[in-house]
Amino acid sequence: MDLAQLRTLVHVAELGSLSKAAGRLRIAQPALSRQIRLLEDELGARLFDRHGRGMVITEAGREALRHAKRVLAETEELRASVSGPGAELTGHVAVGLPPTLADMISVPLVAAFSATHPRVRLQLVAAYTGYLLDSLYRGEIDLAVLYDPRAPRSLRIRPLMQEALFLIGPGDAGLTAEEPVPFRALAGQRLLLPSTRHGLRNMVQHFADEAGIALDIGLEIDSYTALKDLVRQGYGRTILTRAPMHEDIAAGRLTAAPLVDPAPIRRLVLSFQPDRPVSRAAEFAGAAIAAIMAEQLSQGVWVGEMLAG
Known part of the structure; x- marks a missing residue:
């Protein structure tokens, strides 16, 4: 398998459609279909169920997707580390936010990435704590803001x-x-x-x-x-x-x-995936969230105090 096949797997899984993935990647649809077939042959498992409305990922596909995201993230991290700490970030970062917080910081967070690292593909997931915890453990998101101060010890937690x-x-x-x-x-x-x-x-x-x-x-x-x-x-x-x-x-x-x-x-914490290093893009996202909330606190939007990380 190669990185192109893994990227195809990720995009088709996210969009649920070969045609949409082809449009995003700017690659002909037959070429993407062939990459998926080759990957399925190599892994010996069906990764998607095909039907008239698109592509639905299978359980085997979900497991492959989790590993594919990790490989791609580590590849991007390797590229960034070799380029130096000041290099522009690329790749993908998924951020989980409680619905109340998503309404308040989504726009300034997108603005922070657009101004500093426009080549990062930012994904925002608004959901309650239970769903965000599950997504962290499945490797579907890179970091999340959680409200529960008793988050499992296996997560990397930073007070916010x-x-x-x-x-x-x-x-x-x-x-x-x-x-x-x-x-x-x-x-x-x-x-x-x-x-x-x-x-x-x-x-x-x-x-x-x-x-x-x-x-x-x-x-x-x-x-x-x-x-x-x-x-x-x-x-x-x-x-x-x-x-x-x-x-x-x-x-x-x-x-x-x-x-x-x-x-x-109620305490808010930044939570990162438990089983892989925190990427530079995830670090930037966490720092941006903290800065946005500190600014809003100074404006009287929040009633509380920032916590030391």
């Missing part, structure tokens, strides 16, 4: 920021930063929260148990956008950090008050 949780309600709820809400006052309030599969819900439940109260969960919803819209329309209140809601709060569409007694703090 800690932030306070707020009670957030509609514009007429009268919640203000000057009037903190005791956690026990949440008893009896209709709350809209993510399901128990997500770290935020488990954290809120932990503090409710400590405060000796029962939460009234009026609705479980795992869509951040829908959650914000429902709170704005007055269907209940939620518990979240203030940063992803700051524009709505500034416009008066939402109001927010800090929670106290206890005051929940």
Whole structure:
């Protein structure tokens, strides 16, 4: 097998189509099809199921894809190391972000790569912590921002920021930063929260148990956008950090008050793949994310503090 075959495998798997991969790679479709067939013959396994709507990767293909990405990343890293530390980065880097954070830093992160390393193919994956953890272990993403401070020890973890949780309600709820809400006052309030599969819900439940109260969960919803819209329309209140809601709060569409007694703090960390060296592109992405968040913190978007790496 050669690097061209591995690149073809990666692109066809990502796009689910030979024709789309041919367009991206600027190679004739029959040539790509032949590369896939040769790779399947060499590995002795079917990597894709072909059907009228495109190419669907098989389980054997997923395993081959994981190794292919690693080989290509190490090849790019070798090229970069030989070229010197100041060389322009190339290749591919996949970054996982929680949905709330993706809305805030995707544009400045893309701008940072475009200005400094425009030849890097940046992939952004917005998902909750559980999915991002699985993707890290499968080698599908290179780094992720995770909310869970108890991330598995096998990951490479770098502290990023800690932030306070707020009670957030509609514009007429009268919640203000000057009037903190005791956690026990949440008893009896209709709350809209993510399901128990997500770290935020488990954290809120932990503090409710400590405060000796029962939460009234009026609705479980795992869509951040829908959650914000429902709170704005007055269907209940939620518990979240203030940063992803700051524009709505500034416009008066939402109001927010800090929670106290206890005051929940959520920590964000940068997490890298456990079983391979961190590439220069992933290092740049992590540093850019930290810089973006530090700048937003200085502007009052975040309520919290940066943590030493």
